[in-house]
Amino acid sequence: MQMPQALSDAALAAASKEARAIGVPMNVAIMDVGANLKAFLRMDGALLGSLDIALKKARTAALFAMNTEAIGEFCKPGGTSPGLDATNGGLVVFAGGIPLHDAGGIFLGAIGVSGGSVSQDFQVAAAAVEAARSAQTEGETEWQ
Amino acid sequence: MQMPQALSDAALAAASKEARAIGVPMNVAIMDVGANLKAFLRMDGALLGSLDIALKKARTAALFAMNTEAIGEFCKPGGTSPGLDATNGGLVVFAGGIPLHDAGGIFLGAIGVSGGSVSQDFQVAAAAVEAARSAQTEGETEWQ
Amino acid sequence: MQMPQALSDAALAAASKEARAIGVPMNVAIMDVGANLKAFLRMDGALLGSLDIALKKARTAALFAMNTEAIGEFCKPGGTSPGLDATNGGLVVFAGGIPLHDAGGIFLGAIGVSGGSVSQDFQVAAAAVEAARSAQTEGETEWQ
Amino acid sequence: MQMPQALSDAALAAASKEARAIGVPMNVAIMDVGANLKAFLRMDGALLGSLDIALKKARTAALFAMNTEAIGEFCKPGGTSPGLDATNGGLVVFAGGIPLHDAGGIFLGAIGVSGGSVSQDFQVAAAAVEAARSAQTEGETEWQ
Numbered sequence: 256m257q258m259p260q261a262l263s264d265a266a267l268a269a270a271s272k273e274a275r276a277i278g279v280p281m282n283v284a285i286m287d288v289g290a291n292l293k294a295f296l297r298m299d300g301a302l303l304g305s306l307d308i309a310l311k312k313a314r315t316a317a318l319f320a321m322n323t324e325a326i327g328e329f330c331k332p333g334g335t336s337p338g339l340d341a342t343n344g345g346l347v348v349f350a351g352g353i354p355l356h357d358a359g360g361i362f363l364g365a366i367g368v369s370g371g372s373v374s375q376d377f378q379v380a381a382a383a384v385e386a387a388r389s390a391q392t393e394g395e396t397e398w399q
Numbered sequence: 400m401q402m403p404q405a406l407s408d409a410a411l412a413a414a415s416k417e418a419r420a421i422g423v424p425m426n427v428a429i430m431d432v433g434a435n436l437k438a439f440l441r442m443d444g445a446l447l448g449s450l451d452i453a454l455k456k457a458r459t460a461a462l463f464a465m466n467t468e469a470i471g472e473f474c475k476p477g478g479t480s481p482g483l484d485a486t487n488g489g490l491v492v493f494a495g496g497i498p499l500h501d502a503g504g505i506f507l508g509a510i511g512v513s514g515g516s517v518s519q520d521f522q523v524a525a526a527a528v529e530a531a532r533s534a535q536t537e538g539e540t541e542w543q
Numbered sequence: 544m545q546m547p548q549a550l551s552d553a554a555l556a557a558a559s560k561e562a563r564a565i566g567v568p569m570n571v572a573i574m575d576v577g578a579n580l581k582a583f584l585r586m587d588g589a590l591l592g593s594l595d596i597a598l599k600k601a602r603t604a605a606l607f608a609m610n611t612e613a614i615g616e617f618c619k620p621g622g623t624s625p626g627l628d629a630t631n632g633g634l635v636v637f638a639g640g641i642p643l644h645d646a647g648g649i650f651l652g653a654i655g656v657s658g659g660s661v662s663q664d665f666q667v668a669a670a671a672v673e674a675a676r677s678a679q680t681e682g683e684t685e686w687q
Numbered sequence: 688m689q690m691p692q693a694l695s696d697a698a699l700a701a702a703s704k705e706a707r708a709i710g711v712p713m714n715v716a717i718m719d720v721g722a723n724l725k726a727f728l729r730m731d732g733a734l735l736g737s738l739d740i741a742l743k744k745a746r747t748a749a750l751f752a753m754n755t756e757a758i759g760e761f762c763k764p765g766g767t768s769p770g771l772d773a774t775n776g777g778l779v780v781f782a783g784g785i786p787l788h789d790a791g792g793i794f795l796g797a798i799g800v801s802g803g804s805v806s807q808d809f810q811v812a813a814a815a816v817e818a819a820r821s822a823q824t825e826g827e828t829e830w831q
Contacts (some may be wrong), residue, residue: 260443280540291447295439299404299539303435303578304606307631327625340626349624373623395443396424400544401576432545433577434735462736479805480781481759482772487739548731568828579735583727587692587827591723683731684712 258287258355258363259395262387263294266355266366269386273379274298274370281370281379282309285355286317288364298370305369311345312352312367312376318343320362323352324377351376355387363387402431402499402507403539406531407438410499410510413530417523418442418514425514425523426453429499430461432508442514449513455489456496456511456520462487464506467496468521495520499531507531546575546643546651547683550675551582554643554654557674561667562586562658569658569667570597573643574605576652586658593657599633600640600655600664606631608650611640612665639664643675651675690719690787690795691827694819695726698787698798701818705811706730706802713802713811714741717787718749720796730802737801743777744784744799744808750775752794755784756809783808787819795819 263285274281280301285294292313297306315323327348330339340346352367366387368380407429418425424442426449431437436457441450459467471492474483484490496511510531512524551573562569568588573581580601585594603611615636618627628634640655654675656668695717706713712733717726724745729738747755759780762771772778784799798819800812 257443260440289447291441292439292450293441295436296404297435297437299401302607303433303576304603304631304634306436308627311630331625340629345629346626347630348626431577432735433575433579435577459736463734481763482778482780483740485772485777486743486779487736490736545731548728577735579729580727580738581729583724584692585723585725587689591721594724 256288256361256363257395258285258293260293262355262357262363262390265390266383266387267294267296270366270368270379270383271296271298273382277371277375277378279371279375279379281368281376282306283379283383284309284313284367286313286364286367288317288362290314290317293364301370308347308369309351309367311347312369313365314343314367315346315348316352316354316365316367318346320354320365322350322354323348323367324350349373351380353377353380353384355384358388358390400432400505400507401539402429402437404437406499406501406507406534409534410527410531411438411440414510414512414523414527415440415442417526421515421519421522423515423519423523425512425520426450427523427527428453428457428511430457430508430511432461432506434458434461437508445514452491452513453495453511455491456513457509458487458511459490459492460496460498460509460511462490464498466494466498467492467511468494493517495524497524497528499528502532502534544576544649544651545683546573546581548581550643550645550651550678553678554671554675555582555584558654558656558667558671559584559586561670565659565663565666567659567663567667569656569664570594571667571671572597572601572655574601574652574655576605576650578602578605581652589658596635596657597639597655599635600657601653602631602655603634603636604640604642604653604655606634608642610638610642611636611655612638637661639668641665641668641672643672646676646678688720688793688795689827690717690725692725694787694789694795694822697822698815698819699726699728702798702800702811702815703728703730705814709803709807709810711803711807711811713800713808714738715811715815716741716745716799718745718796718799720749720794722746722749725796733802740779740801741783741799743779744801745797746775746799747778747780748784748786748797748799750778752786752797754782754786755780755799756782781805783812785809785812785816787816790820790822
C-alpha cells in the first residue's frame with residue numbers, strides 16, 4: 256500500500272513542531288514501503304551532515320520495518336549479524352528512524368530524523384509517528 | 400547566503416498547487432546554493448522514476464545557476480561541450496530545473512520538477528520560482 | 544554566506560608556513576559551508592594517501608561545524624552513534640579537521656590537514672584557523 | 688618525476704591572473720603524473736558545477752598526456768574509440784585541460800580549467816601552461 260501525502264504531511268508537520276518545541280533544527284526524511292523518498296525537509300540551521308543520516312535512518316527503518324536502534328542490536332559486538340550495517344549501501348543503526356503506520360495499523364514506510372542528540376532525534380521522530388497514526392486519511396489522492 | 404525554509408515552503412506549495420491545477424502529480428526537489436537538498440515532495444501518484452530526475456534537475460540548475468534546458472544547449476550534438484551532462488555524477492539537461500532567487504534577486508539555489516511532460520514540468524517549476532521571488536522572508540529562522 | 548578566497552588564501556598560507564616550521568609536508572583542503580572544495584594544496588613530499596584524508600577531514604568538519612575529533616566521540620565504542628563515521632560517504636573522525644569562521648564569528652566552512660602525526664595535523668590546522676579569523680576580508684570578490 | 692609546488696604555484700597564479708584579466712571566475716585544478724590532485728582553487732563566484740569539470744579536465748589531460756579536446760577526437764561520432772570518454776570514471780573531452788611540462792620539456796601532469804566558455808577555459812589554461820614552462824624550479828622542496 257502506498258503512503259498518502261496526507262500522512263507524510265502530518266508526520267513532517269509534527270516533526271517540525273516538536274523540533275521547534277525543543278529548539279533543535281532537524282533534517283526529516285520520510286520514505287515509503289519501497290524505501291523510496293516521499294518527503295524531506297532540512298529546517299533552517301539544521302546540520303548539513305545530518306541530511307545523509309536522516310535519509311539513511313528513514314531508509315533503514317523502511318527496509319526492515321523496525322526501529323533503527325533495534326537493527327543495531329543485530330550488528331553490535333557479539334550480535335548475530337556482524338556487518339549488517341554495511342549492507343544496502345550503508346544502514347544507520349542508532350535511534351531516530353521509526354516505521355510509520357496508518358490509523359489501521361498498516362505499515363506504510365518510515366521516518367528518519369537527525370540533527371540533535373540521539374535521544375532528541377528519537378523524540379522528534381516519535382512525535383511524527385504518533386501524528387501519522389492519528390491522521391485521518393482516505394488514502395492517496397485520486398487523479399482523474 | 401543560505402536558503403530560508405520560508406522560501407522553500409513557498410516554492411513547494413506553489414509547485415503543488417500548479418501541479419494539482421493541471422492534474423499531473425509531480426516530484427518536486429529544492430536544493431540550496433551548495434547543491435544540497437533543502438526540501439522534497441513526491442505527490443500521490445507521481446512517477447517513481449521521476450524522483451531521481453527531479454533531484455538531478457534541481458542539482459543541475461543549482462550547480463550552474465542556469466535553467467536545465469539552457470545547459471542542454473552546450474552538450475547537444477554540435478554543441479561546445481560534448482559530455483557535459485555526464486559530469487557531476489550525471490546532469491539532467493531538459494526543462495524542469497530553474498534557479499531560485501529571493502525578492503532581492505539573490506541566487507539561493509534551484510527547484511527541479513519531474514512527473515509530467517517536459518513542458519508541464521517547466522510550467523510547475525516556473526510557478527514555484529515566481530512564488531519564491533514574491534515570498535516575504537527575513538532569512539533563515541534564528542535558533543536561540 | 545560564501546567563503547571569500549581572501550580567507551582561504553590566508554588559511555592555506557598559514558597552514559603551509561606552520562608545516563614548513565615543523566618540517567612536515569602536508570595535504571591541506573578547504574571546503575565551504577556546502578562542503579564543496581574551495582582550495583587544496585599537496586605540499587612537495589606530502590604523503591599521497593593523506594590527500595583523501597585531508598579532503599575527508601575538511602568535509603567532515605564542514606558538514607558538522609565541529610572538530611573532527613569531537614565527532615569521533617560520538618562513534619567510538621560505547622558512544623551514542625555507532626557507525627556515524629560510515630555516513631556521508633565516509634567521515635574521518637580523528638584530529639586535523641576544524642571549522643573556519645571569519646573575524647565576525649560567521650561559520651564559513653572548514654579546513655582539513657593530513658600528512659604528519661595526528662597532533663601535527665591538528666597544529667597545522669589550528670594555525671590556519673587562527674589566520675582565517677584574523678584575515679581582513681570584505682567578502683567575495685565582485686565581478687562586473 | 689614529481690611536480691614541484693613551485694610549478695603548480697606558478698601555474699595557479701597565472702591562471703588566476705588570466706581569469707581576472709578576462710573577468711571570468713574559474714575553477715582551476717592541477718594534477719601530477721599519477722593523476723592525483725596537487726593544487727586546486729575555486730575563485731570567488733566561479734560556477735559550482737565547474738568544480739567537477741575542472742577536476743576531470745585535469746585528470747583527463749594528465750591520464751593521456753594530451754589536450755582534452757584532442758582526446759575528444761577519438762570518441763566523437765565516427766571516431767576510433769567510441770565510449771572512451773566513459774572510461775576512467777568519466778573523462779571530460781572538450782577544451783580546458785592541457786598537459787604541463789617544465790622548462791626542460793619533462794611531462795609533469797596537467798591543468799584543468801572550467802567556469803567560462805570553452806574558449807575562455809582554454810585561454811586561461813594555456814596561460815598557466817606557459818607560466819609553468821617558464822618557471823625556474825629546482826624540483827621538489829627537500830625536507831630534512
